[in-house]
Amino acid sequence: MNRRRRDLLDRDLECAAADLIAHDSRLRPLDVRVRFDGGVAHVDGEVADERDLPLLRETLGRLGGVLAVWDRVRVGGAEPRVVDIGCGDVKQHPGNIGVDVRPTPSVDVVADLVDGVPLADESLDQVFAVHVLEHLLDFLPLLRECHRILRPGGVLHVLAPWWGHVNAVADPTHVRLVDVQTFKHLCRPDREGLCWYPLLVTRDESTVFADMIPVKGPWTPADDRRLARFFD
Structure with missing residues (x-):
């Protein structure tokens, strides 16, 4: 896959992830941002409870074209x-x-x-x-x-x-x-x-x-x- 198409697919995945978080009532309260690079979701931000992370990872991983979910999300202010x-x-x-x-x-x-x-x-x-x-x-x-x-x-x-x-x-x-x-x-x-x-x-x-x-x-x-x- 050439670089231009890979970049376009990453931008499309970013739109899909943002739409998913905005419209899923379970994810909407989470203060997270998702960036894609080569099909890998890079997530940063903060959540109050570590139990929010499995749901976030699982939901993003169900998007077509996602190869991995790498999050660096603070939990209650603590860095991972x-x-x-x-x-x-x-x-x-x-x-x-x-x-x-x-x-x-x-x-x-x-x-x-x-x-x-x-x-x-x-x-x-x-x-x-x-x-x-x-x-x-x-x-x-x-x-x-x-x-x-x-x-x-x-x-x-x-x-x-x-x-x-x-x-x-x-x-x-x-x-x-x-x-x-x-x-x-x-x-x-x-x-x-x-x-x-x-x-x-x-x-x-x-x-x-x-x-x-x-x-x-x-x-x-x-x-x-x-x-x-x-x-x-």
């Missing part, structure tokens, strides 16, 4: 606690905590993700894993760590090259192929009972996007109807 694992030289937001094995100006915590993530249990609202999983022979231990450090209702945001695009094999440091169906396995309890709830899992012509919530606290595994929305 967000970490970028494997951030390299660029964090998704300057206020995020950057974690990487290689020290750069963007890295706040130097750590090898193979050894785990040196952060406390349920201490985070969101985790970004942008172009990380394809570099790991076994990424399941890292996802278990993400499950551990996210609070109930927190969100894991994953980006990875889609296996059918040349980007997946053009980089010799990529050691795993990723598809939307890769995440279906993660949405059923494993041997340890760990499970993810799919908030939005999709792809475009080059990239797989997954927004997932750890199943713990009030969250329960997705039923078959929910899984059928994203997976074969």
Whole structure:
């Protein structure tokens, strides 16, 4: 897709999101704004109650053409606690905590993700894993760590090259192929009972996007109807 068409689609999605928020009585009181970039919804603003966020994410994710919902919304005046694992030289937001094995100006915590993530249990609202999983022979231990450090209702945001695009094999440091169906396995309890709830899992012509919530606290595994929305 050329850049001009992508920009036009983003502007159309912004109009659709604004219309949705203005006319949905559940969302109208929320002080939020939505901007789209490459099909990803970037939401900022403030809500009074964290229970408003799942509804906002779910409703935006139902718009056709939305690939992911990334919100940086204050709850009761408090900024979200967000970490970028494997951030390299660029964090998704300057206020995020950057974690990487290689020290750069963007890295706040130097750590090898193979050894785990040196952060406390349920201490985070969101985790970004942008172009990380394809570099790991076994990424399941890292996802278990993400499950551990996210609070109930927190969100894991994953980006990875889609296996059918040349980007997946053009980089010799990529050691795993990723598809939307890769995440279906993660949405059923494993041997340890760990499970993810799919908030939005999709792809475009080059990239797989997954927004997932750890199943713990009030969250329960997705039923078959929910899984059928994203997976074969």
